[in-house]
Amino acid sequence: MDLRFQSAGFDALNSVATDALVLVLAGGSVPADLDPTVSALIKDAIKLGDFELKAGQSLVLTRPQGLKAHRLVLAGTGxxxxxxxxxxxxxxxxxxKSRGAASAAVAFVGYAAEHAEALAEQLALAAADALYTYRHTKPSAAAPSKLARISLLGDKAAMKAAKVGLARGQAIAAGVELARECANRPGNYATPSFLAEQVRALGRSHALKVEVLDQKAIEKLGMGSFLAVAKGSDEPPRFIVARYDGAAxxxxxxxLxxxxxxxxxxxxxLKPGADMDEMKFDMGGAASVLGTLRAVAELKPKVNLVAIIAACENMPSGRALKPGDVxxxxxGQTIEVLNTDAEGRLIxxxxxxxxxxxxxxxxVDVATLTGACVIAxxxxxxxxxxxxxxxxAELEAAGDQALDPCWRMPLDAEYDDGLKSNFADLANVGSRAGGSITAAKFLQRFASKYRWGHLDIAGTAWKSGAGKGATGRPVGLLTHYVLSQAK
Incomplete structure (x- = not known):
């Protein structure tokens, strides 16, 4: 996607030559200083009842009279x-997406100048999301959209901020797409070895230091908990470490x-059969870390970043981990396994x-960890x-800036009681009550030597139903957080 800034006054939009002029209209009225030809077309559409200045309203006008653009697309926000x-x-x-337009010019009408950078970033992300189609295992998928060039319209005063926003948005969009592509692939394609190769490829293209540890190397490190989960599968585990060195x-x-x-x-x-296919998305945390690594590597901030991915399958077999195993x-901490489906925390x-x-x-660890978080x-x-x-506060601010929000959950010491075990230092699950919290409390036991954050993305990493597929979240949140550490 060719995404660029184009200097243009909103009072002369009729002269913008493009296949589609897209107007995102804020508020509930047509601005008085808008191009009179465009303003008349909008007011006429409103009068006819074809369009309202409300959220969710959109309209495509073909061959609009008085405009150089072949189409006028109106979108309300309210x-x-x-x-x-x-x-x-x-x-x-x-x-x-499915029309013949090869180019579009987008104007955000009625927004304060202070929002120029954020609007530019979100345009890049919106375009990437709207035009994304999964094709890897679906030859019958629709052909790629012809829309290959999008210009963001604005005055010269907004140019610097808009260009910064576009660059950041395109980098995050590339990371989101990589995360979605990895997570959307079925489990027979997206294996631990596949994830390792994706990181290696990123390392080659962006000059990153990458190390992939196989089972023998993992055993040598003494990762007994990780290996306990992996041993039920015929797919070998991979422990993947990548480094971006942008600072001293x-x-x-x-x-991450x-x-x-x-x-x-x-x-x-064993999980119930219904919706088990969606457990291919259980590597959404790894996918988002990979996507964030790509975004950061493209933006090149002055920060050092290490990405760690623990990759394996959780399968039943004669070798598999059993309930009651320690x-x-x-x-060195011992863990009584009460439920082998609480495996994410074990790796x-x-x-x-x-x-x-x-x-x-x-x-910061990122994981599709608990159904309890989805309920919450x-x-x-x-x-x-x-x-x-x-x-x-840093994670919350990053999520707000990226429009990829999170919500802080409690870590009161009293929740530790749910992980007590008669046979080990701790159990891997507590009761159903507060399940997302006790999962986080489990992880906290292993993160006492540094500042630690945990993102439970079980509800945000993918969508079910007719729109089933990975979202690429929280690449936006994580990228904004890493960038904030460079300041």
Whole structure:
């Protein structure tokens, strides 16, 4: 996608030559200083009842009289918030996806100049989302859209901010698409070895340091908890480490840890058959860490970043982990396994211990960890836990800026009681009550030596139903967080 800024006054939009002129209209009235020809067309559409200045409203006018553009696309927001602008822009571009338009020019009308950078970023993300189609295992998928060039219209005063926003938005969009592509692939394609090759490819294209540990190397490290989950599958596990070095060696890195369960059957604690196909998305945390790594590598901020992905399958077999087994983690802590379907925390705990060697400024793990988080927050906000208020505030701010929001959840010491075991240092599950919290409390036991955050993305990493597919979240949140650490 060729996405660029084009200087143009909103009082002369009739002279913009493009296949489609897209107007994202804030508020409930037509601005007085808008191009009179365009203004007349909008008011006429409103008078005829074909369009309203409300959220969710859009209209395509072909061969609009008095305009050089071949189409005029109107999209209402009902507000002047950036969130509404993104939704309207995405809906408008989706209208053009199956049409013959090869170019579009987008104007955000009625927005304050201070929003120029954010609007530009969200336009890049909206366009990428609207035009994305999964094709890898679907030869019958619709042909790619002809829409190959989008220009963001604005005055010269907004140019600098808009260009910054477009660059950031395109980098995040590339990361989101990589995350979606990985997560959407079926489990027989997206294996632990596949994830390792994706990281290697990214390392080659962006000059990153990449290390992939096989089973023998993982055993040598003493990752007994990770290996206990992996041993039920014929697919070999992979422990993947990638480094982006954008700052001095003396600067402590940010470490992102992704849960990479490429298929989760539940193991011996077998899941119900209904919707089990969606457990190919259980590597959404790993996919988002990979996508964030790409976005950061393209933006080249002055920060050091380490990405860790623990990748394996969770399968039932004669070798598989059993309920009641006691395993020893890399940290030396023993774990009584009460439910083999609580496997994500078992691979993450060893990854969190491994992260200590980097003497990190902060560690954030990302995982499709609990159904309990879906019940608590649905698919709007990711669950966020943090060991300190500053990190929590940074993650929350990053999510708000990226329109990829999270919600802080509690870590009260009293929740530790649910993980008590008579046979090990701790159990891998507690009661159903507060299930997302006790899962986070489990991970916290292995993250005491640094600032630690945890994102439970079980509700936000993918969608079910007719629109089933990976979302690429929280690449936006994570990228904004990493960028904020470079300041």
């Amino acid at each position: 507000t002047d918030h950036v969130k509404g602008a993104r939704a309207a822009a995405q809906a408008a571009i989706a209208q053009l 060696k003396s600067q402590a890195p940010v470490v 840890v992704g849960k990479g369960i490429t298929f989760d059957s539940g193991g011996i604690s 395993i020893t983690s890399m940290s 993450l705990c060893d990854a969190l211990t491994y992260a200590e060697r980097f003497k990190p400024a902060a560690v 927050l649905g698919g709007v906000r990711s669950g966020m836990y943090a060991s300190c208020d500053q990190l929590a």
